[in-house]
Amino acid sequence: MRQFDVEVKVWLKPSVFDPQGHAVHGALVSLGFEGAGEVRIGKFIQMQLEAEDEEAASRQVEEMCQKVLANPVMETYAFAIRERGQ
Amino acid sequence: MRWAVVVFPGSNCDRDAEQAIRLITGDPVDLVWHDADDLSAYDAIVLPGGFSYGDYLRAGAIARFSPVVRAVAREAERGKPVLGICNGFQILTESGLLPGALLANDHLQFRCEIAKLRVETNDSPFTRLYEPGEIIRIPVAHGEGRYHADAEVVEELRRTGRVAFRYVENPNGSVDDIAGILNARRNVLGLMPHPERAVIDWMGSEDGIRMFQSIRAHVEEGLAHA
Numbered sequence: 001m002r003q004f005d006v007e008v009k010v011w012l013k014p015s016v017f018d019p020q021g022h023a024v025h026g027a028l029v030s031l032g033f034e035g036a037g038e039v040r041i042g043k044f045i046q047m048q049l050e051a052e053d054e055e056a057a058s059r060q061v062e063e064m065c066q067k068v069l070a071n072p073v074m075e076t077y078a079f080a081i082r083e084r085g086q
Numbered sequence: 087m088r089w090a091v092v093v094f095p096g097s098n099c100d101r102d103a104e105q106a107i108r109l110i111t112g113d114p115v116d117l118v119w120h121d122a123d124d125l126s127a128y129d130a131i132v133l134p135g136g137f138s139y140g141d142y143l144r145a146g147a148i149a150r151f152s153p154v155v156r157a158v159a160r161e162a163e164r165g166k167p168v169l170g171i172c173n174g175f176q177i178l179t180e181s182g183l184l185p186g187a188l189l190a191n192d193h194l195q196f197r198c199e200i201a202k203l204r205v206e207t208n209d210s211p212f213t214r215l216y217e218p219g220e221i222i223r224i225p226v227a228h229g230e231g232r233y234h235a236d237a238e239v240v241e242e243l244r245r246t247g248r249v250a251f252r253y254v255e256n257p258n259g260s261v262d263d264i265a266g267i268l269n270a271r272r273n274v275l276g277l278m279p280h281p282e283r284a285v286i287d288w289m290g291s292e293d294g295i296r297m298f299q300s301i302r303a304h305v306e307e308g309l310a311h312a
Contacts (some may be wrong), residue, residue: 012189016234017259019194068151071144071180073187074234 003084004049004057010070010077011042045069049081057081087305089115090128092158092174094149099135099171099282106282107132110298123153129305130167131158133174135227135280145188145230146176155181167211167301168274172228175266175276184269184276185243186235192259196229200290201279202254203265207247210268211304212275215296222293224279226257231278233260233267243267250275 012018021039028036051057061079070077089107093100104115118125120138125131138149149155155177162168162183170178178184191197200223205216216222235243240262243249251266258278266277281294 015236016189017192019190019192019259023194068143068147071147071187073179073185073236074189 001050001052004051005082005084006047006049006061006079008045008065008069008077008079009042010075011040012074013076016074054081087113087129087302087309088127089113089130089132090118090125091115091132091134092120092154093117094120094138096138096140097134097136099280103132103134103282106285107298110285110295111302118154120152120154123157125157125161130301131161133170133177135172135174138173138177145173146180149177150181159183162274165273167304169212170276171280172278175278178274178276183274184267185239186233188230189232189234190230191232197257198227201226201257203251203279204254206249206252209247210250210272210275212297212300213250214303215300221254223291224281224294225283226279228278231258233264235261251277
């Protein structure tokens with residue numbers, strides 16, 4: 001078995017209003033960062049994973065995202081996998 | 087009839103629900119711990135409010151995987167009434183027993199106040215003793231009560247009369263002012279407001295009483311025909 005480092009990002013779908021992002025955007029603009037555009041706030045998940053190969057690891061993470069880490073009704077996700085020590 | 091009130095680590099309205107049901111119906115009520123895997127002895131099941139498993143990841147996300155929620159799904163499949171209040175509603179959507187999801191309130195404030203609701207249907211085990219269109223007063227207490235579903239789902243809920251309650255003044259940004267919805271079979275209700283907190287005069291409203299009486303009337307009728 002090989003060891004992988006996984007990084008998962010989860011955030012609200014573009015169609016869903018993100019009040020946190022909206023509030024932070026307001027704060028940035030009031031601080032003088034007038035160029036700040038739409039802000040979206042999400043979650044960042046780090047995980048260690050043991051799997052046969054990268055494909056198996058990727059398959060498992062995809063399933064984790066679908067079943068637990070994200071709620072596809074309101075969220076979307078992306079992940080990156082890197083073999084440890086490489 | 088016998089009622090189950092499910093208790094998760096982090097539930098905090100379980101005793102309120104238990105007391106309200108005892109007071110109103112006089113029926114036996116069991117507080118059932120989250121590791122129970124069989125609820126077949128019960129005629130009605132309540133998922134109470136609180137912060138199950140700390141609401142880690144998302145409200146209701148971890149509770150969904152507990153043995154008791156699988157048992158709740160089995161009893162719902164058998165047609166028994168399942169009432170999810172607040173965090174219970176969040177657990178029902180996370181587990182797929184009800185469509186949609188509950189998000190942080192659009193203004194990010196925790197809202198704790200008596201809300202006016204419009205009863206949209208009395209065609210359900212939970213609302214049969216209300217009048218359609220009736221305005222009732224039930225407290226809300228939540229930070230994540232913004233009901234969200236895609237346009238198709240909302241349209242289907244509307245078309246099939248499965249929006250049980252709407253807010254008269256939307257306190258959280260819920261789509262279509264939705265406060266509570268039914269499943270297709272109409273035996274699962276999830277709502278953000280707390281009917282168990284509106285059952286005695288000093289609570290400021292007694293409008294929650296009829297929800298528990300409705301469930302009781304529904305079950306007793308079924309038992310009489312069994």
